[in-house]
Amino acid sequence: MNKLLVVLSVCYCALVTSVAHAALEIEISGGSAQQIPIAIVPFAQTSINGQDNLANIIAADLRRSGLFKALETGGVASRPSSLAQVKYGDWIALQAQALAVGNVEAIAGNRLKVSFELADVLKQSKLTGADYNIAPHQLRATAHKIADAIYQQLTGEAGIFASRIAYINKSKGRYALQVADADGANAQTVISSNEPIISPAWSPDGSKIAYVSFEKKKPIIFVQSLMTGQRITLASFKGNNSAPAWSPDGSKLAVVLTYAANSQVYIINADGTGLKQLTKSSAIDTEPTWSPDAKWVYFSSDRGGRPQIYKVSSIGGEAQRVTFEGGQNLSPRFSPDGKSLAMIRNDGGKFRVALQDLASGQVQLLSEGSQDESPSFAPNGRVILYATKIGGKGTLAAVSSDGRVKQRLSESGGDIREPAWGPLLN
Amino acid sequence: MNHKFFNQKLLGGLLIALVLTACKSTPMVDKPAAVEDKSPATAVPAKSTDANANTTPDTSAIKEVKIDTNANSGMNPLKDPNNILSKRNIYFDFDSDVVKAEFRPLIEAHAKYLLANGNAKLILQGNTDERGTREYNLSLGQRRSVSVKKSFNLLGVQDKQIETVSFGEEKATSNCTDDACYQGNRRVDVAYENE
Numbered sequence: 001m002n003k004l005l006v007v008l009s010v011c012y013c014a015l016v017t018s019v020a021h022a023a024l025e026i027e028i029s030g031g032s033a034q035q036i037p038i039a040i041v042p043f044a045q046t047s048i049n050g051q052d053n054l055a056n057i058i059a060a061d062l063r064r065s066g067l068f069k070a071l072e073t074g075g076v077a078s079r080p081s082s083l084a085q086v087k088y089g090d091w092i093a094l095q096a097q098a099l100a101v102g103n104v105e106a107i108a109g110n111r112l113k114v115s116f117e118l119a120d121v122l123k124q125s126k127l128t129g130a131d132y133n134i135a136p137h138q139l140r141a142t143a144h145k146i147a148d149a150i151y152q153q154l155t156g157e158a159g160i161f162a163s164r165i166a167y168i169n170k171s172k173g174r175y176a177l178q179v180a181d182a183d184g185a186n187a188q189t190v191i192s193s194n195e196p197i198i199s200p201a202w203s204p205d206g207s208k209i210a211y212v213s214f215e216k217k218k219p220i221i222f223v224q225s226l227m228t229g230q231r232i233t234l235a236s237f238k239g240n241n242s243a244p245a246w247s248p249d250g251s252k253l254a255v256v257l258t259y260a261a262n263s264q265v266y267i268i269n270a271d272g273t274g275l276k277q278l279t280k281s282s283a284i285d286t287e288p289t290w291s292p293d294a295k296w297v298y299f300s301s302d303r304g305g306r307p308q309i310y311k312v313s314s315i316g317g318e319a320q321r322v323t324f325e326g327g328q329n330l331s332p333r334f335s336p337d338g339k340s341l342a343m344i345r346n347d348g349g350k351f352r353v354a355l356q357d358l359a360s361g362q363v364q365l366l367s368e369g370s371q372d373e374s375p376s377f378a379p380n381g382r383v384i385l386y387a388t389k390i391g392g393k394g395t396l397a398a399v400s401s402d403g404r405v406k407q408r409l410s411e412s413g414g415d416i417r418e419p420a421w422g423p424l425l426n
Numbered sequence: 427m428n429h430k431f432f433n434q435k436l437l438g439g440l441l442i443a444l445v446l447t448a449c450k451s452t453p454m455v456d457k458p459a460a461v462e463d464k465s466p467a468t469a470v471p472a473k474s475t476d477a478n479a480n481t482t483p484d485t486s487a488i489k490e491v492k493i494d495t496n497a498n499s500g501m502n503p504l505k506d507p508n509n510i511l512s513k514r515n516i517y518f519d520f521d522s523d524v525v526k527a528e529f530r531p532l533i534e535a536h537a538k539y540l541l542a543n544g545n546a547k548l549i550l551q552g553n554t555d556e557r558g559t560r561e562y563n564l565s566l567g568q569r570r571s572v573s574v575k576k577s578f579n580l581l582g583v584q585d586k587q588i589e590t591v592s593f594g595e596e597k598a599t600s601n602c603t604d605d606a607c608y609q610g611n612r613r614v615d616v617a618y619e620n621e
Contacts, residue, residue, distance in 0.1 A: 191491040191493070192491075193492075193494075194493065195493070196597075198564075198596065214596060217591070219564065226488050226489070227487070228489055229489025229491050231491065238589055239568070239589065239591055240591050242561060242564050243564075256561070258565075258568050258590070258591075258592075260572065260575065260589075260590055262569065263564070284569070286562055300562060307562060328558075330558070330559045331559050351557075351558065351559070373559050392601040417560075
């Protein structure tokens with residue numbers, strides 16, 4: 001299994017001009033960011049010696065969100081593993097507002113019991129907690145669930161640490177569609193091929209991935225179950241079959257077909273039946289994406305000369321132009337709340353992630369690369385994952401949707417591209 | 427080569443192509459979705475038994491599917507390095523889908539082969555350089571393959587023997603720094619089905 005290395009860096013809010021750069025510091029500087037100081041005590045986990053302490057995984061998750069300051073706990077003498085053992089004075093002295101403790105116990109049937117508790121340090125009271133009865137291989141996933149529970153309790157929003165990401169890893173002439181935890185760990189290969197694979201798209205329930213494979217000398221869309229490996233050929237019509245995009249209820253996909261001419265957007269049932277043409281133009285229409293309310297399909301098209309983003313009712317009709325600024329706008333992707341649109345903007349040959357507020361039309365550039373591609377929202381809308389190039393090598397990067405926190409996920413060896421963030425799986 | 431004969435044949439082909447174009451209906455190849463079971467369905471879904479257990483599928487154990495297409499074929503004129511039929515690349519100028527005159531002999535040779543071998547099926551694969559998004563480049567590459575297809579049509583080859591597809595930027599040389607490098611990526615590759 002490959003392990004992606006997570007490299008953190010911080011981008012300062014453009015408005016805070018007085019702050020000097022301090023590379024690789026995890027904390028966000030600038031007055032506007034309110035970070036919650038939290039102490040996460042190393043879990044009592046002698047039963048699983050040699051494993052990464054869950055506290056480290058949880059702290060790394062919370063730090064990456066940019067909303068937490070995970071405090072160094074090494075200087076505190078006490079090591080409580082349950083709230084009953086906590087001396088709150090220790091943590092008040094550390095200026096922690098929240099405190100997480102936990103432990104891992106071996107139980108019958110080669111299983112583990114993981115417990116955690118979260119406390120409000122100032123009120124000296126328990127906020128939440130949970131027990132998990134798990135198989136040993138679910139340890140990291142459980143740490144991510146605990147991080148999600150803490151994140152949700154303290155921010156009021158859903159956490160995304162237990163969600164997963166898909167991407168293509170090109171290595172030694174082979175292409176692998178891989179799925180990893182949101183922190184890049186625990187990568188597993190879904191399909192590998194000596195021909196290209198592009199455009200992975202998660203089904204809304206997270207059980208399947210649609211993708212485009214060139215294994216038959218042309219792009220064909222497959223839908224594959226992650227659990228069984230069984231796949232169906234979703235679209236293998238004459239010409240190209242590409243750009244699969246699931247409808248929000250998972251019953252249909254928008255796809256792009258060419259037959260013998262230019263790319264057009266079609267809609268097809270998730271079992272490959274009921275094909276209908278959605279866009280009709282003599283130009284290129286591609287990269288469809290559904291609005292979260294399923295009423296619209298947004299897509300890129302060069303019907304006006306250079307590629308821009310358009311929308312069409314998902315039941316058909318005239319297309320309307322959505323983007324007017326920028327040399328080219330490509331790869332539209334909706335935020336989960338439907339209020340903004342991430343896209344790739346090309347100005348002067350530099351392809352970057354941009355975010356457009358749909359009500360005001362205002363656009364913010366979020367990335368600084370020159371070949372940034374494939375924006376994909378985290379399921380809580382807080383972060384946009386995208387592909388970039390560093391030193392000529394494909395790698396993944398993420399930016400918070402306010403532009404403030406940046407991360408890079410680089411992998412030794414492979415060329416990583418085409419990220420897609422999976423849904424929340426509770 | 428008997429030019430007169432060839433031209434007559436081409437003209438005939440062209441007429442057929444016109445007739446076919448005039449009466450062709452919607453060119454959909456409507457295949458039902460085939461279920462392709464790459465692995466015996468023995469995988470037992472790992473049961474999620476944690477505190478938050480619910481009906482969510484546990485996809486933590488992923489079944490891998492492996493594809494390898496590098497298994498085939500014998501010697502034939504299409505592969506003979508001394509035969510023009512082994513030449514498979516048509517290059518384009520920047521931002522252009524116009525087929526340049528220097529590639530006429532290549533296209534004519536393949537057209538002749540297709541006319542002589544009615545069962546042969548050509549796949550024209552458009553390509554672009556790596557600048558821009560992958561899916562958009564897939565569509566741009568398609569324009570080039572359609573442009574080459576039209577050249578074949580003019581030589582009498584019918585659409586049923588040609589499929590136009592695109593690889594977009596997937597076969598592009600990465601990290602080009604000069605136009606000579608980009609130029610190599612702006613091309614249509616000529617391939618045959620089953621080779």
